[in-house]
Amino acid sequence: MIPVDTLLTFLTASLLLALAPGPDNIFVLTQSAVHGRTAGLAVTFGLCTGLIVHSMAVALGVAVIFQTSALAFSLLKYLGAGYLVYLAWKAFHASAEKIPNRANSEIGLGKLYRRGIVMNITNPKVSIFFLAFLPQFADPARGSITWQILLLGGVFILATILVFGAVAILAGTLGRVLNRSERTQVVLSKLTGIVFLGLALRLATTEH
Numbered sequence: 001m002i003p004v005d006t007l008l009t010f011l012t013a014s015l016l017l018a019l020a021p022g023p024d025n026i027f028v029l030t031q032s033a034v035h036g037r038t039a040g041l042a043v044t045f046g047l048c049t050g051l052i053v054h055s056m057a058v059a060l061g062v063a064v065i066f067q068t069s070a071l072a073f074s075l076l077k078y079l080g081a082g083y084l085v086y087l088a089w090k091a092f093h094a095s096a097e098k099i100p101n102r103a104n105s106e107i108g109l110g111k112l113y114r115r116g117i118v119m120n121i122t123n124p125k126v127s128i129f130f131l132a133f134l135p136q137f138a139d140p141a142r143g144s145i146t147w148q149i150l151l152l153g154g155v156f157i158l159a160t161i162l163v164f165g166a167v168a169i170l171a172g173t174l175g176r177v178l179n180r181s182e183r184t185q186v187v188l189s190k191l192t193g194i195v196f197l198g199l200a201l202r203l204a205t206t207e208h
Contacts, residue, residue: 002137002148010137010152014159023202024160025167027119030191031112032168033175040168042109046116047164048157053121055153058130059146073124077204083118084200091193130156 018025024047032040120126130153138148 018163032171037172042112043116044164046113050120059149081200081204088193088197
């Protein structure tokens, strides 16, 4: 069993990492501003579902494949970049009527949830980061490394939910005010498209 003080240290580090500006929290921020707080929370839970996959990949050793195989790494990152370009294209072509900030938004919470999953699991850097970060807090003398890694992954996911959830609520509240104007809706949609393109470029140019 991992000592409580180790878990608290890991939780603190995870909270700080979640607060650092990055593709995922920017993604939550833009989706919350355009589609509302609930949508942002749906994206957050989608991203965290992807983190479960990465945690299991590290625990089972699958992440090593992405660290050692340039082909596997490149295939996954280009798949992720292509998906982000697709989202950017949809954002650029959205009209004010298609992006209202209300509960019955055309996008749908399920679609936003799946969007978060796809964005997270198609970023091989997350698996490699977990591969480097999580084992530092595991100790073979304290039992199964697999279960320790899964526990640490769960703590990291909890930290992510807390931080990204706060981002979703704040951005969604601001977005509700901004989305009262159709012109502002269109501008926000274009900005979202630019963010998606930036994230796609960043992912596509990531070195192995």
